[in-house]
Amino acid sequence: MTVAEAYARCQAVAAGHYENFPVASRLLPAAMRPHVAAVYAFARAADDFADEGTASPTQRLAWLDTWLSLRRSGATAAAEAPAVGHVGADDVRATFLAAHDTIERCRLDPQLFDDLLSAFSQDVTKARYADWPEVLDYCRRSANPVGRLVLGIAGVHDEATSRRSDAVCTALQLANFWQDLGQDWRERDRLYVPLDLMAAHGATTDALDTDAVDPAWRQVVTELGSRTQALFDQGRPVCDAVRGRLRYELRATWLGGTTVLRRTLEVRGRSLHVRPVLTKVDMARILAGAAFW
Known part of the structure; x- marks a missing residue:
């Protein structure tokens, strides 16, 4: 070969x-x-x-x-x-x-x-995460390397840009966790929501078993969304830290991730099990947004 x-x-x-x-x-x-x-x-x-x-x-x-x-x-x-x-x-x-x-x-x-x-x-x-630092450490190894590898392939090796990439990649991973919340729970008995955050709001896994969305879980989902969006915002400058067509790819990825997060938060207000997906209209808006940033 x-x-x-x-x-x-x-x-x-x-x-x-x-x-x-x-x-x-x-x-x-x-x-x-x-x-x-x-x-x-x-x-x-x-x-x-x-x-x-x-x-x-x-x-x-x-x-x-x-x-x-x-x-x-x-x-x-x-x-x-x-x-x-x-x-x-x-x-x-x-x-x-x-x-x-x-x-x-x-x-x-x-x-x-x-x-x-x-x-x-x-x-x-490992199927449970005690706190936010444990979740972020997982993302450091599961998501952040991908962004650094893509930047390296593009010839970008400076640490400031890499740290912004880390923020976006962690946010993408988190958005995917909240998108797949019900599927991970039902099919793999896996939960990435920090247990201490659930405890702070009085949320339990009983709601995951019944698909009920009680006030406690609404508070949990709201906080997860806020923390994730903050990471997207922190890393956004990476989209313009590169030149040429890669800039549009990174913009589209950022816009796609934030759209997934927004759609997920909308769905999670009604169901903990339904998995939101991007529509053709969403994809068209993402591509237009990448072009007219």
Whole structure:
């Protein structure tokens, strides 16, 4: 398999998954798209190891450990890798051939990939979060590395821009948590809402079991929304810290995240289980907003 073939497989993976936000979209500079797709293919498979299917926690952790070993093994060893979980051998080899090439070409910090795997492993072993710092620490490893990797692929490595990216990426992750609140609870027995925040407002998980929205949960959701929006606002300048088409991609991502948050807060006032999604009208407004920022 050539490097070009490996990147093509990664781009097919990126194109084949539904997400709130476009992955390696046409808003990105063409030179960045293969590298972003390689990062996405690496993270998508690892996230699926942690969440999808009926495998035991032990098996999931073993797959993630294998993913970490392949990341650390170098391109030569990865070229002979077998299938891992549901990912066939050819796709495993393509993912790591492209990922190793991306790390080298774009001078990326390999620890960012390892941080992602740390967060995915935590999803297997941890289902409750005591307080806000615990949630933010998870986001530091599950979301923030993605923004830093994208900036690195774009050639942006300064710390001030990276910190603004961290704020937006954490906000995106939180918005996704509140969007998937009911699904995470019902399907995975997982709750990212800090337990001390629930206790402060007198909210209990009984409402999650019945889909009732009592006054206590309305207060919780309102505070979660306020904290998340504050992070979006804090990180907004990152959208104009880059040039060219990437600026429009970051604007669209920011606008998409804030729209998801707004739609989620509207729904959560009526139901803790319904999952809001972006409409075609929402997407058109996001694209227009990115163009006329």
